[in-house]
Amino acid sequence: MDTFSSTEVRLIEALQPIRAFVVAAAIHHVFESGIYDALTKGEQDEGELFKRLELEPARASALLQFMRNEGYLGGANGRVHMLDKMRGLAEFRGWYTMLIGGYGQTFLELGDKLKVGSGSASRRADLVGIGSCAISHYDAIPLTRRLMSQIPGGVKRVLDLGCGNALYLVEFCKLFPEIQAWGVEPDRKGYEAAVALVEREHLQSRIQLTCSGAVEFFRTPLSFSPDLTVLGFVLHEILGQEGEAGVVGFLKQLTERFPDIHLVVIEVDQKMDEPRAMRHGLSLAYYNPYYLFHPFTRQRLETRAFWLKLFQEAGLAVVAEDTVTPDVDSTGLEIGFLLRRADRVARHG
Ligand SMILES: C[S@@+](CC[C@H](N)C(=O)[O-])C[C@H]1O[C@@H](n2cnc3c(N)ncnc32)[C@H](O)[C@@H]1O
Known part of the structure; x- marks a missing residue:
């Protein structure tokens, strides 16, 4: 220019980031309000839709009109339907749930939380867990499955620590009929979402759930003896809460209690200051904002x-290591480890 x-x-160009900010928020609310799900059934009468979803008509019709003006929704004269631009976002809903629903408020608080001693920014932990699991459906769950397939003798009892809405366990139980599972999630609303999903899928007889942090969970007696523990994007949470010694102590406690257990750990490699990694399209679209909210x-x-x-x-050895398949994420930033007690690997190979 x-x-x-x-x-x-110049003003129009300068305002594009603000426009994108509001569009992202509006997309998230079309999903969360139930409007999206209703529109998948076809064109709707606005009045009936608002009544059914208990929406304030003046506000809801402003949201619909905003989305019409942006080319996501169509219809006029009190009717509304979905356009391809909105329909095409459905498979990426989890990214909106996590980054906007879970961390939207965090991004608005960045300025307040820059000063020394200003404490942590807020986030919606339930939407972080639910959104993360929806994203994991595409990347971390297939990665976990590939790592699991390398466990000799297979897996019968899975413990998922920081399970979000328990999507991993639901998917594993559907794939492997012999698996029994236990999910642990500290956020009350996240735990309630897990209970609801497990009930909806009629898997209560195979998946148990506990509302607890991972570290506290191991302080209580356990009737379940897992042969695999999954920690999907959870160790960096525990690292922030308990420090390095806390994570080492936690992993030792886990493997002393269950010496033959395998662990799957999924993390994101911290490469925020590496230009070669950060030039990638997915790094700028996803990992750059993802890296930003963590220290806050x-x-x-x-x-x-x-x-x-x-x-x-x-005291752990890496039995296998892998990343996400490049058709979903070719950055190589998401890393998965299959781990086992080093003395057991040496003994059993
Ligand atoms: C990014 S989400 C990951 C959800 C899911 N495991 C996945 O892979 O998509 C992190 C989850 O860890 C949970 N969490 C936070 N602190 C935890 C702790 N100390 N112990 C267990 N889970 C924790 C959060 O509530 C959230 O559900």
Whole structure:
């Protein structure tokens, strides 16, 4: 843009980030309010739709009109229907749930939380867990399955620590009829979402759920003896809460209690300051905002080298390592480890 452009042309360009900010929020609310699900059934009468979803008509019709103007919805004269631009976002709903629903407020609080001693920014932990699981459906769950397939003798009892809405366990139970599972989630609303999903899928006889943090969970007696524990994007939460010694102590406690257990750990490699990694389209669209909110919310992302050293300190050996398939994510930033007590690997191979 040259300096002779009119003020209006420059103003329009300058406002595009604000427009994108509001569009992202509106997309999330079309999903969360139930409007999206209703529109999948076809064109709707606005009045009936608002009544059914208990929406304030003046506000809801402003949201619909905003989305019409942006080309996501169509219809006029009190009727509304979905356009392809909205329909095409459905498979990426989880990214909106996590980044906007879970961390939208966090991004607005960044300025308040920059000062020394200003405490943590807020987040909606339930939507973080639910959104993360929906994203994991595409990346971390298939990655976990590939790592699991390398466990000799297979898996019968899975413990998912920080399970969000328990989507991992539901998917595993559907795939492997012999699996029994236990999910642990500290956020009350996240736990309630897990209970609801497990009931909806009629899997109550196979999936038990506990509302607890991972560390506290191991302080209580356990009637379940897992052969696999999954920690999907949870160790960096515990690292932020308990520090390095806390994570090492937790992993040691886990593997002392269950010496033959395998662990699947999924993390994001901390490469925020590496230009080669950050130039990638998905790095700018997803990982750049993802890296940003962690230090504001008591979470500590770390490098692959850091985790390898920490696993060694905890007496664990890496049995296998993998990343997401490039058709979903070719950055290589998401890393998965299959771990086991080092003395057991040496003994059993
Ligand atoms: C990013 S989400 C990951 C959800 C899911 N495991 C996945 O892979 O998509 C992190 C989850 O860890 C939970 N969490 C936070 N602190 C935890 C702790 N100390 N112990 C267990 N879970 C924790 C959060 O409530 C949230 O559901």
